[in-house]
Amino acid sequence: MIDIKKFREDADFFKQKWAARGLDVDVNEILAWDTEWRESTVKVEDLKSQRNVASKQIGIMKKNGEDATSAMDAVRDLGEQIKELDSKAAELSNKVSSKLLSLPNPPSEFTPVGTTEEDNPEVRRWGTKAEFDFTPQAHWDLGQKLDILDLPRAAKISGSGFYLWKGAGARLERALINFFLDQNTENGYKETWVPFVVNPKAMTGTGQLPKFSEEIYHATEDNLYLVPTAEVPVTNIHADEILDAKDLPIAYTAYTPCFRREAGAAGKDSRGILRVHQFSKVEMVKFVEPSTSYTELEMLLADAEHLLQQLGLHYRVIELCSGDLGFSAARCYDIEVWAPGTDRYLEVSSCSNFEDFQSRRCKIRYKGDKEKKAELVHTLNGSGLALPRCIVALMETYQRADGSIEVPDVLVPYMGGLTEITAEG
């Protein structure tokens, strides 16, 4: 959520920022509601002040044994007015805040302006595309022939968009989760284990609600949501808290499954396990002092990149332009890994700075040593990393002519010493 005070001062600034995202926002409407709210607030607070004084008087009169009937009648009338004005003010305030909750974060000053993903500039590349003296296969063929990936049976159990690993495939999923968690811990992120099901307040705090209810699984009986990313529970760890400035930056890492309905995405890039309803992901989340958030973003990105480097996978980093930026982010980098069989770059990480957009919604603040007021922290997060597409890249990059797969050195210990995945198991 944006800062209403800044919005009052310069609504045009926000209008332009939202326009850079392709949104035409009627800022005057919001300003009018806000002005009206402030006017009613001034009135109602004055009435309340009068009532407080009069009530105190009544108390004193009663204590002295005087008759307070007429004074009580007068204040009763005040009470009626207060009630009426109060509900009017509450209505206006709700209008403003529900509107603001549905508006995205303004892109940062660094964010390139653009309309679609075509406009996302490439930041850098690491490594080169793997070369083969045979035609590399896609992971869905490799997985089936090696009998480690069973999509038909996953569909039988749950429907399309779910995956099922067997044998070395299942082991590979577990190995990567552990490898990522270990690496992130080494890089200073504290490992956490969080709920996979969260309440509406947490979902609103990070920005999934109220706008994207169609994208998330909702257990209506209990009004709880399956997490679409660990970002939600992990960021909310410090909701409604005032942190000590000397504890910042705080960095966490967490593994969770991620559940996404992917409404309307059927058919698009959905072959194999490229886009699924449930996938594993290890996430990194930071709470930082505002002045440091953009250097922290670069560090977060470097940490995520390092994971792919150790796996020896070629990737590129792109920066999202204003039109392609996610709802809550002010600036965002995507890391895309090369998958030779699929013949595409696949997004495996999004590293974002949310500035104070989430911390304002979640009320995550920090306080310095002296008389300084509590200020909102900046929050950041990035995948480190999303599993299925990493496995796709691994399988397709390390495949051999006979369809077997070589296990990269760093994963061998996590695979119980297994150095290759073959059809013989």
Add this chain to the structure above:
RNA sequence: GGAAGAGUGGUCGAGUGGUUUAAGGCGUCGGUCUUGAAAACCGAAGAGGGUGCAAGUCCUCCGUGAGUUCGAAUCUCACCUCUUCCGCCA
């Protein structure tokens, strides 16, 4: 799931209808004293919002939301969370 009890500031804890402007302890910060520290003593300090150039001033906040009342931390109702006991259970 059932029963009982409880939720007050950074923390512990008093307050059960009216100068509560939320006591007091601990912790924190500043000062006095000291070579320095500790101890002791003195003092300061919550959050959000409105208004104002400012000093200031006003409103709201005692788990959450409604209600009763001239007036609610205090009374009523609903919900949430925690504790204990019982039941069920990996």
